Amino acid sequence: MLRHLMYKIKSTGPISVAEYMKEVLTNPAKGYYVHHDMLGEKGDFITSPEISQIFGELLGIWFVSEWMTSGKSTAFQLVELGPGRGTLAGDILRVFSQLGSVLKTCDISIHLVEVSQKLSEIQALTLTEEKLPLERDAESLVYMKGVTKSGIPISWYRDLKDVPKGYSFYLAHEFFDALPVHKFQKTPQGWREVLVDIDPQVSDKLRFVLAPCATPAEAFIQHDERRDHVEVCPDAGIIIQELSERIALAGGAALIADYGHDGTKTDTFRGFCGHQLHDVLIAPGTADLTADVDFSYLRRMAQGKVASLGPVEQRTFLKNMGIDVRLKVLLDKADEPSLKQQLLRGYDMLMNPQKMGERFNFFALLPHQRLHDASQERNARQSKIPTSSVAGFDELVWQ
Numbered sequence: 001m002l003r004h005l006m007y008k009i010k011s012t013g014p015i016s017v018a019e020y021m022k023e024v025l026t027n028p029a030k031g032y033y034v035h036h037d038m039l040g041e042k043g044d045f046i047t048s049p050e051i052s053q054i055f056g057e058l059l060g061i062w063f064v065s066e067w068m069t070s071g072k073s074t075a076f077q078l079v080e081l082g083p084g085r086g087t088l089a090g091d092i093l094r095v096f097s098q099l100g101s102v103l104k105t106c107d108i109s110i111h112l113v114e115v116s117q118k119l120s121e122i123q124a125l126t127l128t129e130e131k132l133p134l135e136r137d138a139e140s141l142v143y144m145k146g147v148t149k150s151g152i153p154i155s156w157y158r159d160l161k162d163v164p165k166g167y168s169f170y171l172a173h174e175f176f177d178a179l180p181v182h183k184f185q186k187t188p189q190g191w192r193e194v195l196v197d198i199d200p201q202v203s204d205k206l207r208f209v210l211a212p213c214a215t216p217a218e219a220f221i222q223h224d225e226r227r228d229h230v231e232v233c234p235d236a237g238i239i240i241q242e243l244s245e246r247i248a249l250a251g252g253a254a255l256i257a258d259y260g261h262d263g264t265k266t267d268t269f270r271g272f273c274g275h276q277l278h279d280v281l282i283a284p285g286t287a288d289l290t291a292d293v294d295f296s297y298l299r300r301m302a303q304g305k306v307a308s309l310g311p312v313e314q315r316t317f318l319k320n321m322g323i324d325v326r327l328k329v330l331l332d333k334a335d336e337p338s339l340k341q342q343l344l345r346g347y348d349m350l351m352n353p354q355k356m357g358e359r360f361n362f363f364a365l366l367p368h369q370r371l372h373d374a375s376q377e378r379n380a381r382q383s384k385i386p387t388s389s390v391a392g393f394d395e396l397v398w399q
């Protein structure tokens with residue numbers, strides 16, 4: 001990867017951080033995500049669904065609750081962006097099975113958007129029935145197809161644009177932070193983009209430089225920007241626009257969970273290797289690269305086509321979804337002390353403000369009508385206590 005990047009820079013000059021990130025993470029031949037299983041204790045980082053089954057279960061309940069509140073459509077697609085090892089989708093599907101009596105008249109299909117060959121294989125192992133062979137076609141937009149263990153059709157795509165546009169619930173957990181960001185520094189001469197160049201002192205080392213003049217990507221910076229360093233993720237903007245158009249047109253909702261901020265942070269680009277911080281320019285391709293999600297940018301990119309909710313902190317969202325009740329049920333059922341310990345440790349990781357409780361946020365996109373209906377319902381009840389408009393963002397109330 002380092003050789004490839006050096007060659008690129010030598011032939012066309014310094015590259016943007018976004019181009020660097022894209023090459024390092026998703027280059028089809030050598031990208032970090034493409035051939036690696038980086039998740040879990042033995043990998044480079046661990047995510048909430050890998051820590052506790054409760055996380056995915058509560059998200060499953062969120063989708064069922066939204067489906068019920070918005071009129072129990074006869075069919076929906078669950079579309080997950082960047083499904084990792086498939087653990088989250090597996091936990092959600094278990095909830096769908098357990099609520100089979102509620103969902104029995106609904107035609108569900110699963111659609112996974114994944115660029116990683118390696119991870120898509122692991123997802124298939126987690127989610128599909130071994131005895132039923134998968135259909136594969138590397139040339140097709142749907143590069144893999146099968147049936148889940150509970151008998152639901154499941155398909156894999158490389159790009160959200162290729163997923164059918166029907167009524168859908170979209171899910172992205174720790175996906176947006178992996179998308180490439182442009183970085184800019186305010187200078188006395190105006191905004192200058194941060195680029196990656198070869199260090200003239202050490203021939204096989206990379207370094208950051210500032211572009212000598214304005215670059216086209218500068219157009220992404222807001223006119224009234226007050227920070228002196230900003231990161232912008234145009235790919236995230238494109239995906240949010242696509243999601244917003246789809247939801248406005250066909251209905252459904254998107255639930256996005258990630259670490260991030262609401263347009264306040266500056267330099268968040270970093271690397272992780274073996275659960276430790278890693279210099280982003282050293283040994284590219286061996287470590288995860290990530291930048292905090294700017295939720296204010298996502299909200300802006302929805303361009304008013306849909307309503308947005310959040311970001312709310314993970315601990316608030318999960319509490320509203322009933323994490324304490326679910327933990328109690330599982331603790332009562334667990335007979336092994338080690339299992340109880342594991343459940344409690346998982347809960348602490350997800351909820352503790354010093355751990356993931358405050359660092360991670362939930363953000364949702366919903367049709368305008370959905371929030372309009374909720375506020376009318378509230379007025380009709382003339383209640384001073386806010387009733388559940390949207391679960392997670394308010395307390396979950398079963399209808």
Ligand code: SAH
Pocket residue numbers: 025026033034039047048049050081082083084085088113114115116119158172173174175178179
């Ligand atoms: N959601 C999972 C995994 C998060 S890791 C979890 O919470 O455990 C990021 C995931 O996004 C991986 O599956 C990675 O392969 C995928 N990914 C990264 N960039 C992508 C892109 N541009 N398009 C589609 N998938 C991508």
